[in-house]
Amino acid sequence: MSESGADSKVVYELRVYQTVPGKLPDLLARFREHTVKLFEKHGMKNVAYWVPVDEPKKSNTLIYILEHPSREAATANWKAFQEDPEWINVKEKSEANGKIVDKLESTFMALTDFSPQIAVRA
Numbered sequence: 001m002s003e004s005g006a007d008s009k010v011v012y013e014l015r016v017y018q019t020v021p022g023k024l025p026d027l028l029a030r031f032r033e034h035t036v037k038l039f040e041k042h043g044m045k046n047v048a049y050w051v052p053v054d055e056p057k058k059s060n061t062l063i064y065i066l067e068h069p070s071r072e073a074a075t076a077n078w079k080a081f082q083e084d085p086e087w088i089n090v091k092e093k094s095e096a097n098g099k100i101v102d103k104l105e106s107t108f109m110a111l112t113d114f115s116p117q118i119a120v121r122a
Contacts, residue, residue, distance in 0.1 A: 011071050011108050012047065012118070017062045018103040024051070024060050027100050031062070034090045042081040044068060047118060060102075067118070071108060 019027050028051075036046050045067035052058045068074035081087055094100060111118070 009070060009110060011068050011074060011110055013066045013068060013074060014105075014107045014109060015064050015066070016105040017101050018057075019060045019062070020099055020102045021060065023098075023100045024062065026094060027062055030090065030094045030100070031064075034087075038081060038084060038087050038090075039066060042084065043073060043077045044081070074108065 017027060031049065036049075039046055047065040047067050049062065049064040051063070052061050066074075068077060
């Protein structure tokens with residue numbers, strides 16, 4: 001792919017969250033009830049969400065992929081999301097009894113030319 005990394009190309013973001021011990025149910029509830037909708041509001045397409053089936057990650061890990069129109073759009077989308085008063089309120093309320101996320105990894109990816117296309121739900 002000669003244009004990999006170009007700002008005009010769709011990018012996928014792989015995010016892996018490790019929670020504070022015992023906080024995975026709180027993180028999943030926050031995503032289920034608020035975060036997924038807020039991502040859509042800010043131009044981020046939810047591709048899929050997973051939890052591992054084996055320990056030790058089973059009890060503290062959420063893995064998901066978002067689709068962004070471009071790398072530049074991803075930066076703008078995240079900035080708008082993080083500044084959204086609704087998100088700020090949700091985050092504060094969900095962390096009233098302590099921090100939920102212990103570690104976060106984010107990797108931006110481009111589909112290879114031989115990859116099957118990803119169908120994103122509308």
